[in-house]
Amino acid sequence: MAATDSCDRGALSASEVTRYARHLLLPEVGRTGQERLRTARVLVVGAGGLGSPVLLYLAAAGVGTLGILDDDTVELTNLQRQIVHGTSDVGRSKVASAADRVADTNPHVDIVRHEERLTPASAHRLLTAYDIVVDGADNFATRYAVGAAAAELGIPHVWGSVYRFDGQVSVWAPPAGPCYACVFPSPPPPELAPSCSVGGVLGAVCASIGSVLATEVVKLITGIGQPLIGRLLVHDALAMTWASVPVRRARDCAVCRSRRPSAALDVGADDGADEDGAARSQPSTTPGDQVPEISATDLARALTGGALLLDVREQAERDIVAIPGGAPFPLADLRGGALPPMDPGAVVHVYCKSGSRSAEAVRLLRSAGVDAVSVRGGVLAWVAEVDPTLPTY
Ligand SMILES: [Zn+2]
Known part of the structure; x- marks a missing residue:
């Protein structure tokens, strides 16, 4: 109702x-x-x-x-x-x-x-x-x-x-x-x-x-x-x-060992808490369909060429660490149907903490006809691959 x-x-x-x-x-x-x-x-x-x-x-x-x-x-x-x-x-x-x-x-x-x-x-x-x-x-x-x-x-x-x-x-x-x-x-x-x-x-x-x-x-x-x-x-x-x-994951658990990482939300401990690091080597996926992704390293190259980058995290997260050049655009706004300002035909790169929210954002953008890709592993991957001097959370 x-x-x-x-x-x-x-x-x-x-x-x-x-x-x-x-x-x-x-x-x-x-x-x-x-x-x-x-x-x-x-x-x-x-x-x-x-x-x-x-x-x-x-x-x-x-x-x-x-x-x-x-x-x-x-x-x-x-x-x-x-x-x-x-x-x-x-x-x-x-x-x-x-x-x-x-x-x-x-x-x-x-x-x-x-x-x-x-x-x-x-x-x-x-x-x-x-x-x-x-x-x-x-x-x-x-x-x-x-x-x-x-x-x-x-x-x-x-x-x-x-x-x-x-x-x-x-x-x-x-x-x-x-x-x-x-x-x-x-x-x-x-x-x-x-x-x-x-x-x-x-x-x-x-x-x-x-x-x-x-x-x-x-x-x-x-x-x-x-x-x-x-x-x-x-x-x-x-x-x-x-x-x-x-409580810990069971290494031989038949239910979740081969399943997707939690994707609907960035959940607290995030991808790093798995005891064997399996999550870090898996590409992030979303319920339903795969989204196109770019690695943090490739993003760094793209940004030097003037690529458009959106940050769909909350302000408090941005205050801790951010990828230089990213423009804030809350996921809630995308969910509400708003679209960021951009040139027609431009490719939009989207990031969050670890790749979950950005995957949803990319799906929303693509359903609105925008060519969008998700930054695999989010800002955490950026810190790991591009600038290890930055803080994480
Ligand atoms: Zn399990």
Whole structure:
């Protein structure tokens, strides 16, 4: 359902500025971060205990497109923890119930309803339209299907689980960190698999874990803080402790070893965290189609010939390090349909931190008829290959 005034993907409207004022006051978020939230597309798998707080907080935060996936109906036993649904929703589809609540929370959100079960056969199709997937599934088959499709498509898999008084949460994003199957290579046998329907769950624990999930999504979209990649948070609500356990990629992981690097977003630790450096030797790719690339070394030659260079990063990143001669042009503006000033027929070179955002920018430019190429490895490759005296981040 379209929002009342969300058709304009450019500047925030006056009512949006008022709505998001407490975000805009945060320098780390600001208008740029809020606009990135509005152009983001997030799929929430499961409108249950974890999906409930995630959907409400992401809707309130102004995530522009929220996909809601569930094949279940609301039952009375759900209401003890699944706070996106109300008593009058019992018997309704969870997707319909959650969509109504999300629309009431924030009419600027475009809601995509997926009233179906996510399976290995459907996962790729379902995830391909999104930048991030949040996994609040209540069964192992769905979690593995989400993990495999997310790794294949190169989108961050923000994952959580709860049982009784305990919870776990992490962000799977190979190659910056492990995928789900790296850390949990196989599901437990059915007779040992914990189930909230049998063992129970304290409702508010869902909010604790769900709040972490929503926070991580906002961080990934806005590019702030240290994402929960390569770390597993383990929560014990009775002791009220949170332990952060380092987790690493499995060298023999069949799910992510040959998959694409995360491309939808530049995610925190970026390409360099892989323990064997595999990411550095791989060309950056994007979900869908390949984009033309140029190496940093070749770019240096092209720039001496007057090549046009765009920097699609945020100002805070530019303040740290930049390729000389690059012109700032935010990715959010490209997503909103704006184009940089240029001579007709000119080739536009685009760079970001490591090549992920620039790949998306190149796809946007090429779809608008502009001849554009992405700088492979971004400014980090420039520092490594052209000017090692420059700082990195
Ligand atoms: Zn893996």
